[in-house]
Amino acid sequence: MDGVLLSFDIAGVDATGGVGAQGLDLSDAVRRMEEYIPQVIVEAAVERFIIINNTQKSFTLTTTSTMNDTVDKLVIFLAKRDGIDKLVKTFQYVSKLVNWQVETTHPDLANRFKQWEVSSGLGRKAFRTGRFLTGFNGLRRNPGATPTFKFLAVLANAGEMVYFFFDHFLWLSRIGTLDAKLAKRMSFISAFGESFGYIFFIVSDLIIMKQGVEAERKLIALQEEEENSKDAKEKIRKIRGDRVMRLMAVAANVADLIIAAAEIEPNPFCNHPLSLGISGLVSAWAGWYRNWPS
Structure with missing residues (x-):
């Protein structure tokens, strides 16, 4: 107006x-x-x-x-290096199992899946470039709360650093950049470091789970004495959630330990395609669970 x-x-x-x-x-x-x-x-x-x-x-x-939307979570999951690694690891070991299953009946199809397996394995090695720094940074930032855990962390991360560091040379020798004769030696050193580290990761997780069970029992007893204790319920929920994650970590590490043992000391059980395939999928799917956005 x-x-x-x-x-x-x-x-x-x-x-x-x-x-x-x-x-x-x-x-x-x-x-x-x-x-x-x-x-x-x-x-x-x-x-x-x-x-x-x-x-x-x-x-x-x-x-x-849309926080609970599956596609959103999948995008977040695949944006992580560990996420894409677990997806490609699934491809790698599914193709190994299919190759083993159709090797005698459909040789051409088996060869295609074998190529997929090899390609996935090499791709995962490329994705892991620089991954050995993760263990170093873990020791630098959070070595452990007690002397025992510090000792276990040093051994576990040292083994993992050896694994990822020499895995670079294994990858380069497999693709022909370095002498192909180095592949066997690099594979042995890498697998040895991997298995060494996984043993101490498993021990560390088992100790923490044992402590969690003891703490949970005390909280349950406290909860029975004090009815409607919300604080105790929340702590119990967190302990149980942490236990599930650590169980997944132990399962993945045991599965990867079997795969590493097949490289260090070949034997009929560890080197059987079914053992390797199942171990690889257990490790991959445990990793899916641990890295999936909540």
């Missing part, structure tokens, strides 16, 4: 700055414009703020409502 009145006021001013038909001089019109323009700017800014605020609220509600 003020804008309409203002336009009428300006229309009443002649081009020479004199007084028009409505008797309004130029200075009065300018004053009215100065009063009106800031008001328009403020109103526009307020309207813009309301629109942006409503948009942000809508986005927040949408994000919250």
Whole structure:
């Protein structure tokens, strides 16, 4: 409304700055414009703020409502290095099992799956470039709460660092960048470091799970004495959740230990395609569970 009145006021001013038909001089019109323009700017800014605020609220509600969406979780999972590694590891050992199953009946198909297995294995080695730094950084940042755990962490991470470091040379020798004769030696050193580290990771997880069981029993006893103890219930829930994750870690490490043993000391059990295939899938799927977004 003020804008309409203002336009009428300006229309009443002649081009020479004199007084028009409505008797309004130029200075009065300018004053009215100065009063009106800031008001328009403020109103526009307020309207813009309301629109942006409503948009942000809508986005927040949408994000919250889709937190449990499987596709969103899959995208997050595959964005992680461990996530893509577990997916390709699944490809690797599924193709190994299929190759073993159809090797005698469908040689051509078996050869295709063998190529898929080899390609997946080499791809995983490429993805693990620089992975040995993870163990080093773990020791540097969080070596353990007690001397026992520090000792176990040093041994476990040292073995893992050897595994991932020499795995680089194994990969380069397998693809032909380095002498192919190095592959067998690099494979042995890498597998030895892997198995050495996994033993101490398993021991560490078992000790923590044992401590968790003892703490849970105490909390259950406390909960029976004090009814409706929300704090105790929450602690029990966290202990059980941690135990499940550590069980998955132990399962994965035992499975990988079998695979490493097949390389270090070949034997009919560990080197059987069925043993290797199942072990690889157990390790991969335990990793899926541990890395899947909650």
